[in-house]
Amino acid sequence: MSEIKKIPGISKESTQALIDEVLDAYPAKARKKRAPHLGANDPATGKSCVQSNKKTVPGVMSARGCAYAGAKGVVWGPIRDMVHVSHGPVGCGWYSWGTRRNLMSGINGVTQFGMQFTSDFQEKDIVYGGDKKLKVLLQEAHELFPLAKGISVLSECPVGLIGDDINSVAKQSAKELDIPIIPCNCEGFRGVSQSLGHHISNDTIRDYIIETREFAEPQSPYDIALIGDYNIGGDVWSAKALLEEIGLNVKSVWTGDGEIEKIAATHQVKLNLIHCYRSMNYMCKVMEEKYGIPWLEFNFFGPTKIRESLRAIGQRFDATIQEKVEQVIAKYEPVMQAIIDEYKPRLDGKKVMLLVGGLRPRHTIGAYEDLGMECVGSGYEFAHSDDYDRTAPEMPEATVVYDDPSEYEFEKFAHALKPDLIGSGIKEKYVFQKMGIPFRQMHSWDYSGPYHGYQGFEVFARDVDMAVNSPTWKLVKAPF
Amino acid sequence: MANALGLDVKPVTEYAPEEVERVRNWINSADYKEKNFARQALVINPAHACQPLGAQLVAHGFEGTLPFVHGSQGCASYYRSTLNRHFREPAPAVSDAMTEDGAVFGGQANLHEGLENAYALYKPKMMAVFTSCMPEVIGDDLTAFINNARQKGCIPADFPTPYANTPSFNGTHIHGYDAMLLSILQTLTEGKKIEGRCTGKLNLIAGCDFNTGDYREYKRILDAFGIAHTLLADISETFDAPCDGNYQVYAGGTKLEDTADSINGKATITLGPYATPKTFAWIRENFAGEHASMPMPIGIEKTDALLLKLAELFGKTVPAPLKAERGRAVDAMTDAQQYMHGKKFAVYGDPDYLLGYVSFLLEMGARPYHILCSRGTKKVEKELRGLLDASSYGKGCTIYMNKDLWHLRSLLMTDPVDAIIGDTHGKFAARDAGIPLFRFGFPVFDRVNKHRYPLIGYQGVINMVTEICNKFIDIRDETCEDRFFEMMR
Numbered sequence: 001m002s003e004i005k006k007i008p009g010i011s012k013e014s015t016q017a018l019i020d021e022v023l024d025a026y027p028a029k030a031r032k033k034r035a036p037h038l039g040a041n042d043p044a045t046g047k048s049c050v051q052s053n054k055k056t057v058p059g060v061m062s063a064r065g066c067a068y069a070g071a072k073g074v075v076w077g078p079i080r081d082m083v084h085v086s087h088g089p090v091g092c093g094w095y096s097w098g099t100r101r102n103l104m105s106g107i108n109g110v111t112q113f114g115m116q117f118t119s120d121f122q123e124k125d126i127v128y129g130g131d132k133k134l135k136v137l138l139q140e141a142h143e144l145f146p147l148a149k150g151i152s153v154l155s156e157c158p159v160g161l162i163g164d165d166i167n168s169v170a171k172q173s174a175k176e177l178d179i180p181i182i183p184c185n186c187e188g189f190r191g192v193s194q195s196l197g198h199h200i201s202n203d204t205i206r207d208y209i210i211e212t213r214e215f216a217e218p219q220s221p222y223d224i225a226l227i228g229d230y231n232i233g234g235d236v237w238s239a240k241a242l243l244e245e246i247g248l249n250v251k252s253v254w255t256g257d258g259e260i261e262k263i264a265a266t267h268q269v270k271l272n273l274i275h276c277y278r279s280m281n282y283m284c285k286v287m288e289e290k291y292g293i294p295w296l297e298f299n300f301f302g303p304t305k306i307r308e309s310l311r312a313i314g315q316r317f318d319a320t321i322q323e324k325v326e327q328v329i330a331k332y333e334p335v336m337q338a339i340i341d342e343y344k345p346r347l348d349g350k351k352v353m354l355l356v357g358g359l360r361p362r363h364t365i366g367a368y369e370d371l372g373m374e375c376v377g378s379g380y381e382f383a384h385s386d387d388y389d390r391t392a393p394e395m396p397e398a399t400v401v402y403d404d405p406s407e408y409e410f411e412k413f414a415h416a417l418k419p420d421l422i423g424s425g426i427k428e429k430y431v432f433q434k435m436g437i438p439f440r441q442m443h444s445w446d447y448s449g450p451y452h453g454y455q456g457f458e459v460f461a462r463d464v465d466m467a468v469n470s471p472t473w474k475l476v477k478a479p480f
Numbered sequence: 481m482a483n484a485l486g487l488d489v490k491p492v493t494e495y496a497p498e499e500v501e502r503v504r505n506w507i508n509s510a511d512y513k514e515k516n517f518a519r520q521a522l523v524i525n526p527a528h529a530c531q532p533l534g535a536q537l538v539a540h541g542f543e544g545t546l547p548f549v550h551g552s553q554g555c556a557s558y559y560r561s562t563l564n565r566h567f568r569e570p571a572p573a574v575s576d577a578m579t580e581d582g583a584v585f586g587g588q589a590n591l592h593e594g595l596e597n598a599y600a601l602y603k604p605k606m607m608a609v610f611t612s613c614m615p616e617v618i619g620d621d622l623t624a625f626i627n628n629a630r631q632k633g634c635i636p637a638d639f640p641t642p643y644a645n646t647p648s649f650n651g652t653h654i655h656g657y658d659a660m661l662l663s664i665l666q667t668l669t670e671g672k673k674i675e676g677r678c679t680g681k682l683n684l685i686a687g688c689d690f691n692t693g694d695y696r697e698y699k700r701i702l703d704a705f706g707i708a709h710t711l712l713a714d715i716s717e718t719f720d721a722p723c724d725g726n727y728q729v730y731a732g733g734t735k736l737e738d739t740a741d742s743i744n745g746k747a748t749i750t751l752g753p754y755a756t757p758k759t760f761a762w763i764r765e766n767f768a769g770e771h772a773s774m775p776m777p778i779g780i781e782k783t784d785a786l787l788l789k790l791a792e793l794f795g796k797t798v799p800a801p802l803k804a805e806r807g808r809a810v811d812a813m814t815d816a817q818q819y820m821h822g823k824k825f826a827v828y829g830d831p832d833y834l835l836g837y838v839s840f841l842l843e844m845g846a847r848p849y850h851i852l853c854s855r856g857t858k859k860v861e862k863e864l865r866g867l868l869d870a871s872s873y874g875k876g877c878t879i880y881m882n883k884d885l886w887h888l889r890s891l892l893m894t895d896p897v898d899a900i901i902g903d904t905h906g907k908f909a910a911r912d913a914g915i916p917l918f919r920f921g922f923p924v925f926d927r928v929n930k931h932r933y934p935l936i937g938y939q940g941v942i943n944m945v946t947e948i949c950n951k952f953i954d955i956r957d958e959t960c961e962d963r964f965f966e967m968m969r
Contacts, residue, residue, distance in 0.1 A: 030597045056553050058576035059594030060601060066554025089613060089648035090523070091530030095558035097905070099565070099925075108908055110504045111495065115886070115908075120523040121649040126617060137522035144516060144524075147495055147503050157552060157613040158649065161583055188552040189579050189614050216491040261492040407572065408601045411727070426561045430570040434727040476725045 004043045005396035007374055012398045015040035019400065022412045026060075033057050037403040041395045048388030052380070052403040055192045060406035063355065063427055064381050066188030068092055068156055070197020074279055075205075076152045076184065078102035078230050079258040081111060083141045083148045086118045087134060087166065088156025092188070093118040101444045102230045102256050103237075111147050126158055131169050138173040138181060150180035150260045152204075160187035180260065182208045193382035193404070195278065195358065202282035205263065210287070213264035215251060222317065223249045223269045227284060227295070228276030228359075231256025233449015235456065239300050242453040243273070246310060247324045248317075254280055267291045271316055273298055275452070278358030278387055300452040301360075301460070302367025303336035332454045340370060343461045346469050348372035350420035355402070355410060355428065356442045358383045362391040364423065364442065367451075367460055376417050379405055407431065421468050436476040438467040508912075513890035517883075524886035527828050527854035527905060530648035531656030533559045534688050534755070535610035536573055538661045541713030543733040544605030546598055547573035550591055550620070550643075551612030566690060566923040567719040567931055572729050574598045578614050587615045588625045595641070596634040602729055605736055606668075607635070609643035610660050616647040640736065642667035652855045654755040654830050657688040661713055662759040668736055669743035669766070678768060681708040682793070683742040685759070687752010687776060687832050690922035692720040693934035698751075701937060704799050705790055710738045710745065720932065745769050747793045751776050751786070751936075754831035754860060777936045778836025779843050780809060802938075809938035812945050817845055819949035824849040824897035826888060828906065829921040831860040836935070837901050837920065838864060840944060842871040850891045852880045885909055899948070916951050920944065 019038045023031050034057060039049030056062040065073070068086075073096045076084050086093025097116040106112030119125070119133055134153065141151055153166050170183035184204045186197045215223075226243065229236050236256040243250050251269050252262035266272070272284050272295035284295035296316060298309035307329050314325035350373045354361045361378040368375060378395055379402030380387060388401065395401070400413055407428070414422060414432060422432045423442035432439045440446050440463060448463050450456040506512050532549060536559045539547035549556040556575035563571035576594030578587045591609075598607060609622065622643045630637045642663035646656040682702065686695055695716035702709045717732020742748070747770040748763050750756045756773075764771045770793055777783040784806070787798050823846045827837045831853060838848045851864055861881050868874030880887065885905060892900075892913040900906050900913075903921035910917035924930040934940045953969045 025601055027596050027600050029593070030600075055579060056577040057593070057597060058590045059548070059574045059597035059599075061572060061574045061598075062553055062577065063557065064553050065557045066552050069554050069557070085522075089530055090526055090528060090652075091533070091555070091558065091612075091648045094526060094529045095562055097525075099561065107500065107504055108912070109507055109886075109889075111500055116525050118523045118526065119521065120526060123647075123650050126649050133521045136520055140519050140522040144507075144512075144519075144522075147500065158617045161614065161617040188554045189583060192579065194554075212489055213492050214489060216493075265492050406601065426564045427557065427571070430564060430568060431572075431727050434570065434721065434723055434725075436723070436725040476723055478724065 002393055007376060007396045010398050012040045015398050015400050018416050022409050030057050039401050040398045041392055041401050043393050043397055046389060046392050048385045050388055050401050050403045052388055053192060053384045056404055062404055062406060063425055064193045064404060067186045067190040067197035067200060068154060068188040069096060070194030071184050071186035071201045072096050072154045073100050074194060075198055075201035075255055076154060078255040079260055080104040080106050081148065081259050082150040082152055083113050083117055083145055084152045084154060086156060087153050088158050089121045090118055092156045101232050103234050104257050113145065113148060121158060126162055129162060129164050131164050134166060134169045135173055142177045142179065152182045152184055154184050155187050157188045160185060180208060195382040198279040199282055205283055206286050209264045211267045213261045215265045215268055219268055220249055221270055222247055223251045224271045224273055225252045225254065225266045225269045226250050227254045227272050227274040228280035229253060229256050233445040235450040235452035238450040238453035238455040245328050247321045269293060271296060276359045278383060299363050301364045302370040302457055304370050305366040306454060336457060339458050339461050343465045344372045346465055350468055351376045352421045352423060353377040353414060353417060353419040355379050355405065355424040357381050358387055360442050362394045365394045371461055371464060376419055377413055379403055436473060438473060440467045508893040510894050513894045516887060516890045523884050525905065526884045528652035531646035531651055531653060532610050532612050532648065533562060534653035534657030535644055535646045535660035538657045538713045539608035540718045541715045541733050542606060542664060543735050544730045545733060546602050546604035546607045548598060548607045548609045549573060549575035549612055550587060550609055551575060551578055551614045553577040555612035562923060565925045569719045569721060582614060583618055586618060587620045591625050592629050592632060592634045595629050599635050606640040608660055608664060609641060610646045613648050616645065640667050654688045657755050658758050662762055668739045672740045673743045677744045678746050679741055679744050681710050681745050683710050683712055683745045683748040685712045685750040685752065685756055688755035688830060689752060691931050691935055692716045693932045694936045697934040697937045697939055704802050705796060707790060707794050710734060710742050712739060712742060743767050749774060752832045776832045776836045778940060779840035780941060782836060782839055783937050805938045809941040812942045813844060816945050816949040819952050821845040825899050825901055826850040826892060826897045827901040828852040828888060829902060831856050833921050835863060838867050842867060842873050845873055847873050847877055849877050849897050851877060852883050852888050854884060856881050918948055
């Protein structure tokens with residue numbers, strides 16, 4: 001058990017009073033629904049202090065997305081050598097086109113398909129069904145993009161409501177075209193958030209992909225897969241290089257800059273290393289059960305967590321790797337110290353509040369702490385209780401934890417806690433910037449990155465410093 | 481063998497570099513273009529979004545108005561983040577978060593709970609309700625649901641709650657703009673028409689325009705004329721709010737009172753005919769005074785037409801400062817025409833913008849060579865054709881209706897042009913073709929402040945000339961041989 005962090009002025013009572021005040025604005029029914037989702041952190045228990053993964057309360061302005069967003073945006077979309085079809089009306093695919101920053105290698109339209117493919121449903125498709133159209137478009141996609149190694153069909157809301165059978169179309173077309181075609185029933189109305197979309201996508205990988213390929217080269221004891229890294233701003237490229245530096249073979253990446261055939265052969269690796277537990281734990285568990293592949297969670301944000309993680313990874317291998325781990329840590333330690341020496345004096349004691357998806361509200365805390373900052377509030381859009389359990393020890397005692405907060409709640413908490421930085425998403429960014437509070441987008445790295453690995457920490461530190469200490473904030477208040 | 485597809489387990493493969501090279505060249509070929517244009521079902525890189533996005537935009541244009549998405553919560557997050565990214569501004573909107581049980585029982589319970597909560601938390605003066613796919617597919621009855629909400633007390637009996645059906649499987653964002661605007665005007669003007677009353681004001685509708693600078697420019701022009709006005713669905717403050725330490729959920733918008741009284745106006749003009757056909761038809765039947773539907777005033781001629789119409793409707797002459805401004809815009813054009821003359825452009829966008837770009841390019845002696853409309857009617861095509869036929873610079877230019885940006889790519893690679901006018905989504909095609917992309921449309925996710933620079937009016941002409949010509953000059957400076965690199969251009 002790590003030591004319990006404390007923040008002067010924040011107690012269980014003060015946090016509860018703040019929560020009560022915020023809840024006061026709600027009508028009775030909504031108040032009752034929201035109350036269990038707000039709590040004061042209790043690190044000693046190591047347990048979640050809030051309820052989670054429940055339906056969003058209607059009308060409150062949640063930041064959440066939907067199952068389709070979890071499937072297209074998160075799990076399937078980053079696989080670079082497949083055509084991902086947004087099956088249904090034009091909007092969903094258009095809104096999620098290039099807006100996550102999962103970077104890809106390859107040639108656009110030739111070996112890499114970071115584009116928007118849609119069946120663009122019209123009224124007649126709703127009335128008569130879209131299965132025939134789907135069959136034709138799969139053929140067209142295969143013809144126009146002959147190097148695409150597979151096609152995913154990601155259902156939007158109407159598809160499930162009108163009773164289309166994309167699974168049978170996919171099955172038939174896969175046979176005819178001789179490529180994997182993956183039907184993913186991830187309609188946006190399913191579940192309570194993006195999270196179910198991740199789960200459904202993991203299940204389709206289990207059902208349609210895993211074990212359909214084998215690596216051509218001989219296996220080695222150092223073969224691993226990098227799971228739950230989506231290459232936001234190049235994160236994978238930084239993380240993979242670091243894992244290779246300690247002597248491991250990164251055989252496949254799920255799914256940032258991912259390749260479908262390598263994902264399909266992941267059942268041959270010796271260890272699955274998982275960064276985003278929330279979106280990919282399902283397949284790690286499947287691979288553990290089915291193929292006996294162990295998995296290990298790790299954290300590549302900030303030198304403290306990177307060091308801990310590298311050593312934990314080393315423990316899963318022999319002395320060769322462990323020695324390399326120590327060499328790598330020793331190599332980067334002075335580099336990291338130089339970064340800390342530069343930025344910490346300007347960031348020491350600054351407070352940050354976080355609201356992100358399912359991992360970063362806990363995983364990035366250590367990186368802020370490396371820079372001398374403290375986290376005074378954290379919460380998730382779509383985490384489950386196991387995520388909140390993992391969050392409890394990372395956060396200081398009695399700080400506020402919020403699950404799927406409404407914009408109203410988030411704004412009130414920020415108003416009371418007066419953070420020096422808020423890390424959240426695009427929908428929140430400009431709200432807080434208007435209030436004069438520095439902000440960084442923590443989904444997209446605010447068009448920067450990578451933030452993973454040693455390479456990433458330098459970028460992260462620079463970005464946090466430029467957000468918090470930008471001279472522009474001093475101009476917000478007019479002198480008249 | 482464990483996989484569910486029944487495929488054999490195969491080795492992981494890599495493509496030979498020659499094969500990649502072959503395909504890389506092939507997708508730029510005429511043969512590929514033919515196959516690409518033969519597509520029947522697959523849409524690739526479309527240049528249009530769905531109806532609710534336009535509905536949300538127009539809702540933000542009214543005072544104290546909270547856009548309310550009846551449907552899945554993910555939809556609202558998508559519309560909001562799109563507007564956030566384009567304007568770099570907040571876009572507060574709620575949804576009633578329908579889920580699977582909504583498919584069985586309908587969305588009334590969600591709608592009622594949502595209205596009650598949103599009303600309590602965000603204290604709006606109006607909530608504009610519009611639908612995403614789910615309630616449209618299952619056939620929710622918004623009229624009944626909202627009446628029931630009033631009876632149940634979820635919202636006060638007299639609380640303005642316009643609502644619109646905005647199915648995403650029909651039309652584009654411009655049609656959602658129209659549907660929501662119509663409902664807002666119908667709701668707010670109901671019972672407000674007073675026989676014999678005339679506000680003396682002009683009601684102006686900008687259309688589905690995502691440029692806050694345009695709205696400010698309209699107001700400036702009308703002020704210059706001394707014409708009292710109500711700019712309906714005015715998003716200029718909402719999406720260009722000051723950063724002063726105070727966040728306002730409702731930063732601007734047309735006053736509800738002024739909107740209500742707009743039915744007694746002296747005249748009403750829509751400048752987005754393709755984004756307001758239903759609204760304008762209803763206005764013609766119901767609004768007092770005179771009515772005019774005019775093209776978005778992009779370029780000199782279309783701006784002239786607006787000013788002449790204003791002069792006519794209000795019995796005024798075009799004020800001297802505006803006349804001088806016209807002269808300055810024309811001066812900018814004649815000074816810079818040599819940098820654009822004869823240059824070929826590919827242009828795409830919503831019909832109202834598109835007609836403006838084409839008109840402006842022809843005025844400059846440039847050629848709108850590939851004109852691509854992602855979703856449009858025969859009427860749009862006819863109007864575009866009319867513009868091309870009226871100018872010698874329109875000769876040999878082609879209109880492509882209902883085509884997407886992957887079609888555009890084939891056009892650029894097989895029949896090259898010098899530049900593209902479009903939005904951020906065209907950047908991949910522009911890069912492949914090695915030509916500049918002028919981001920005049922919506923959305924612009926990758927440049928700053930574009931929405932603050934008007935495209936309409938004489939000022940818009942100066943802005944477009946400046947951006948386009950300087951870019952061509954930059955390219956010359958960056959690419960010319962050293963011996964041709966010189967001080968003046």
